[in-house]
Amino acid sequence: MSTSRVTMGIEGLDAMLEGGLINPSICALIGTYGTGKTTLGIQFIAEGLLKKEKCIYISLDERVDMIQGIMKQRGWDVAPYVNKSLFVIKLDPTNFNLMINSIKEELFELIEKTGATRVVIDPISLFEGTFSSSVDRRLELIRFIEMMRDQPCTLLMTSETESNNPLMSRYGLIEYLVDTVILLRYYRPADMMTPVHLAVEVVKMRQSKHSREIKPFEILQDQILVYSGANVF
Ligand SMILES: Nc1ncnc2c1ncn2[C@@H]1O[C@H](COP(=O)(O)OP(=O)(O)OP(=O)(O)O)[C@@H](O)[C@H]1O
Numbered sequence: 001m002s003t004s005r006v007t008m009g010i011e012g013l014d015a016m017l018e019g020g021l022i023n024p025s026i027c028a029l030i031g032t033y034g035t036g037k038t039t040l041g042i043q044f045i046a047e048g049l050l051k052k053e054k055c056i057y058i059s060l061d062e063r064v065d066m067i068q069g070i071m072k073q074r075g076w077d078v079a080p081y082v083n084k085s086l087f088v089i090k091l092d093p094t095n096f097n098l099m100i101n102s103i104k105e106e107l108f109e110l111i112e113k114t115g116a117t118r119v120v121i122d123p124i125s126l127f128e129g130t131f132s133s134s135v136d137r138r139l140e141l142i143r144f145i146e147m148m149r150d151q152p153c154t155l156l157m158t159s160e161t162e163s164n165n166p167l168m169s170r171y172g173l174i175e176y177l178v179d180t181v182i183l184l185r186y187y188r189p190a191d192m193m194t195p196v197h198l199a200v201e202v203v204k205m206r207q208s209k210h211s212r213e214i215k216p217f218e219i220l221q222d223q224i225l226v227y228s229g230a231n232v233f
């Protein structure tokens with residue numbers, strides 16, 4: 001049986017993913033500040049809108065007007081889609097009870113009501129950070145991911161890294177729970193005078209013979225380019 005795929009709309013990255021993310025599945029997009037997590041999350045949503053899918057974007061850091069502003073700046077005027085096929089929600093990561101209830105109850109209701117096939121949570125690490133104990137964090141994240149597995153949609157969660165390890169999510173947990181892990185990072189050429197570049201890597205992808213290469217990529221005003229022919233290391 002062939003697996004159904006959901007494209008990211010970034011040619012080089014979709015090729016690395018053997019055609020796209022598996023539909024349905026859960027993906028973590030991990031990277032330190034400024035590596036393009038929000039930009040790729042928004043691209044994933046824009047691709048869904050282009051394909052006439054219903055999409056939910058849950059932001060834990062940027063405000064709704066900011067997200068829509070970023071979309072517009074990138075050439076995607078999403079105003080006609082808002083509250084019709086695009087649902088952007090801002091959750092307050094400082095209000096733990098409200099956030100956990102919103103994520104656990106309202107999100108599932110919204111998915112059912114709208115028939116959304118793509119959901120982005122940006123960044124899930126702020127949700128993880130609201131738990132005071134690592135046991136609670138682990139249990140709640142497992143519970144949430146298990147509930148998401150019953151939904152007929154593809155979930156992309158971004159996750160921040162810790163400053164001392166740009167290769168792992170802040171709590172080192174999500175990598176084990178999701179189906180796909182995409183890592184974004186900086187690399188600085190050895191001569192120290194050449195500008196810092198960005199690189200993307202598919203670290204894990206269940207049920208797929210994905211690429212293991214590390215490819216340079218660039219964020220341009222209106223597109224994200226993965227240089228499939230080039231090598232970083
Ligand atoms: N319109 C644009 N044109 C060109 N480059 C852009 C544009 N928008 C963003 N960038 C580049 O993309 C980078 C990544 O931005 P983005 O907000 O996606 O990162 P992030 O990983 O979500 O960061 P954070 O962890 O701080 O939320 C920016 O630092 C900038 O260099």
Ligand SMILES: [Mg+2]
Binds near residue numbers: 037038039122
């Ligand atoms: Mg961001």
